[in-house]
Amino acid sequence: MALFYGQELSSPLMLGTALYPSPAIMVEAFRASGAGVATVSLRRESGAGRSGQAFWSIVREMGIPVLPNTAGCHTVKEAVTTARMARELFGTRWIKLEVIGHTDTLQPDVFGLVEAAGILCDEGFEVFPYTTEDLIVGERLLDAGCKVLMPWGAPIGSGLGLNNLQGLRTMRAQFPDVPLVIDAGIGLPSHAAQAMEIGFDAVLLNTAVAKAGDPVAMARAFGLAVAAGRAAHIADPMEPSDMASPSTPLIGKAFLE
């Protein structure tokens, strides 16, 4: 299994902590999924409410490595400052770097992303950049010091799956030794399985589990899907063909005319 900045994950499923009906269901969903990473964020805290303190206590008790994000940041400065705060807050050098370029699609601003990644890698961060399947941007992110790439499958929260399957396959082929994670757009366990089947090292998702009618059951399904997809990739799938090819031997067939 791929190492993410030297760390092996217990499962290639990275699961978000947002949008669940309750904290208890979130914890149960994590348990059912067997997720290897929990993504988290940071937001303004109120001295009176202290809601973040209770959340952090729940996440720590789950005992899963956390990957803080810079969600909602639209500029390099915002993203870099958020990452610095996250490192202190969560006690990790890992940062899921998002520099959002477009409000409706939440498409990453890849130019700002490369710039922010360079700053953060120089400061010792271990950057997980939320990017597109663009190969040149991938190269630039690696040049900036990233050792993981996280292309989107589809827009965040859309549940559309792998919009550009061929582009993602090409990315896998172009960067055979770089841990690659599908981040965003996964809506169904079959999408996650497909990502693993084509050789991705992990998938990151949140809404597909949290907004399911039964988040715990869906979390379990995703855990099974990533395991099945990974096993299938290791098993070396057959090559597709345009024409039929009988699986039952013709030799020995009874002559019945």
Next chain:
Amino acid sequence: MKIVLNGDSQSVRAATVLDALDELGFGGATVATALNGAFVPAGARAATMLAEGDHLEVVAPMQGG
């Protein structure tokens, strides 16, 4: 003096970021701070002075995807 705490106007007596956190109810909480858009590490809070109109951001762990 008046500062802007997480986007809202706030009166404080404290002169430093560290003392302001105590005064505003964040004592002992897991929070990170930024002053006027720049990160203030925990170790620098005691030496970081507040001025009238400063923007202080206090953030904590939250749900995220």
